[in-house]
Amino acid sequence: MSDLIDISVLIGPSLPIWPGTSGWTLTNTSGDDGVMESTLLCDCHIGTHVDAPAHALPGGATSESLPLDLLIGDAMVAHVPDAHAITPNALESLNVPPGTRRLLLRTRNSLLWGKAFQTDYAALTPDAAQWVVERGIRLLGVDYLSVQRYDERGFKTHRILLSGGVTVVEGLDLSQVEAGVYELLCLPLKLTDAGGVPARAVLRRYSSSDRDTRQR
Amino acid sequence: MSDLIDISVLIGPSLPIWPGTSGWTLTNTSGDDGVMESTLLCDCHIGTHVDAPAHALPGGATSESLPLDLLIGDAMVAHVPDAHAITPNALESLNVPPGTRRLLLRTRNSLLWGKAFQTDYAALTPDAAQWVVERGIRLLGVDYLSVQRYDERGFKTHRILLSGGVTVVEGLDLSQVEAGVYELLCLPLKLTDAGGVPARAVLRRYSSSDRDTRQR
Numbered sequence: 547m548s549d550l551i552d553i554s555v556l557i558g559p560s561l562p563i564w565p566g567t568s569g570w571t572l573t574n575t576s577g578d579d580g581v582m583e584s585t586l587l588c589d590c591h592i593g594t595h596v597d598a599p600a601h602a603l604p605g606g607a608t609s610e611s612l613p614l615d616l617l618i619g620d621a622m623v624a625h626v627p628d629a630h631a632i633t634p635n636a637l638e639s640l641n642v643p644p645g646t647r648r649l650l651l652r653t654r655n656s657l658l659w660g661k662a663f664q665t666d667y668a669a670l671t672p673d674a675a676q677w678v679v680e681r682g683i684r685l686l687g688v689d690y691l692s693v694q695r696y697d698e699r700g701f702k703t704h705r706i707l708l709s710g711g712v713t714v715v716e717g718l719d720l721s722q723v724e725a726g727v728y729e730l731l732c733l734p735l736k737l738t739d740a741g742g743v744p745a746r747a748v749l750r751r752y753s754s755s756d757r758d759t760r761q762r
Numbered sequence: 763m764s765d766l767i768d769i770s771v772l773i774g775p776s777l778p779i780w781p782g783t784s785g786w787t788l789t790n791t792s793g794d795d796g797v798m799e800s801t802l803l804c805d806c807h808i809g810t811h812v813d814a815p816a817h818a819l820p821g822g823a824t825s826e827s828l829p830l831d832l833l834i835g836d837a838m839v840a841h842v843p844d845a846h847a848i849t850p851n852a853l854e855s856l857n858v859p860p861g862t863r864r865l866l867l868r869t870r871n872s873l874l875w876g877k878a879f880q881t882d883y884a885a886l887t888p889d890a891a892q893w894v895v896e897r898g899i900r901l902l903g904v905d906y907l908s909v910q911r912y913d914e915r916g917f918k919t920h921r922i923l924l925s926g927g928v929t930v931v932e933g934l935d936l937s938q939v940e941a942g943v944y945e946l947l948c949l950p951l952k953l954t955d956a957g958g959v960p961a962r963a964v965l966r967r968y969s970s971s972d973r974d975t976r977q978r
Contacts, residue, residue, distance in 0.1 A: 558954035738774035
């Protein structure tokens with residue numbers, strides 16, 4: 547069994563696309579020499595991606611400054627009780643250990659991948675975002691295309707998280723991941739000036755010897 | 763000092779663009795709500811990227827099948843003697859230990875980042891590609907936009923590597939990397955059907971305790 551779990555969603559025909567956005571288009575060309583060239587047009591908030599502060603905070607930091615030392619490291623995967631709204635009470639019930647810096651929330655959303663876009667995905671309420679900030683969590687990962695509910699007015703949940711110094715990873719597929727602590731490897735493209743950027747994200751299982759000896 | 767070294771090049775204004783290709787274009791829009799959305803158009807062989815076999819081999823595997831277990835793991839960084847053509851003799855002089863699966867070649871190219879595209883970058887000859895395949899190296903990383911020389915006729919160097927089962931990572935910035943063994947974390951976007959795909963690549967220094975205990 548590989549120690550890697552790919553938690554990225556495939557940018558392909560079955561990827562759900564946020565309503566009103568451009569989604570993605572791949573163009574392949576092949577020359578007489580048999581060489582295939584590909585060009586990609588994509589919304590930067592497609593599939594598995596990381597939000598930059600500038601997405602929600604005018605004048606905020608853009609994509610090139612996303613912190614690699616947060617995007618790589620120990621992460622707790624927790625299974626969230628089934629509900630449309632993820633509240634502070636729901637988060638409290640997860641018994642997140644003090645000192646947890648990275649938290650990935652597995653919800654029923656992980657079963658929605660491969661289907662057309664759904665508006666009733668589970669996501670955080672603004673006060674749940676505040677809970678995340680106050681608990682000192684520095685990276686939050688969610689398993690659908692937005693950390694806030696589709697019907698939330700304004701952009702409050704995003705703003706609380708991003709102004710609170712939380713790096714937000716959206717569009718993870720956690721359907722194959724048991725609850726527990728893993729090493730998160732989340733690498734966004736090194737792109738200048740964007741409000742968000744597509745990423746590849748992988749979890750690595752720790753062996754027992756790793757867990758004893760690794761620097762955290 | 764962080765144990766991470768970012769060896770990706772920035773997709774930004776100073777990125778050299780291969781002649782005749784579309785390069786990249788980022789479009790940002792901001793709504794009345796202060797939310798910034800970004801759209802990226804890019805050549806999939808821009809900056810730091812991974813070639814899929816289909817790039818050079820008609821009917822070959824495309825980008826979604828790039829092997830994560832090769833793209834993550836121990837990699838040897840070697841400094842290559844200064845020359846336009848990287849020959850089998852040049853590779854032989856590196857004293858690559860038997861069993862090395864991943865080899866990253868640092869050349870004078872790493873000093874070319876930030877300048878306009880140069881045609882005289884250092885790259886492999888076809889027989890050097892054959893050397894790589896025969897030595898059992900499964901991942902080869904180079905520090906400019908192509909593994910083969912600009913003036914090579916045909917696409918032989920690419921074809922030898924890709925048909926030989928070598929995963930080719932191009933566009934690395936190794937200017938800050940001393941020779942030695944690191945953990946390579948190279949994560950391409952999870953994109954279907956393309957001949958190549960942009961990636962983020964990072965090296966991690968091993969601590970002495972890691973080196974003694976980690977699974978390779």
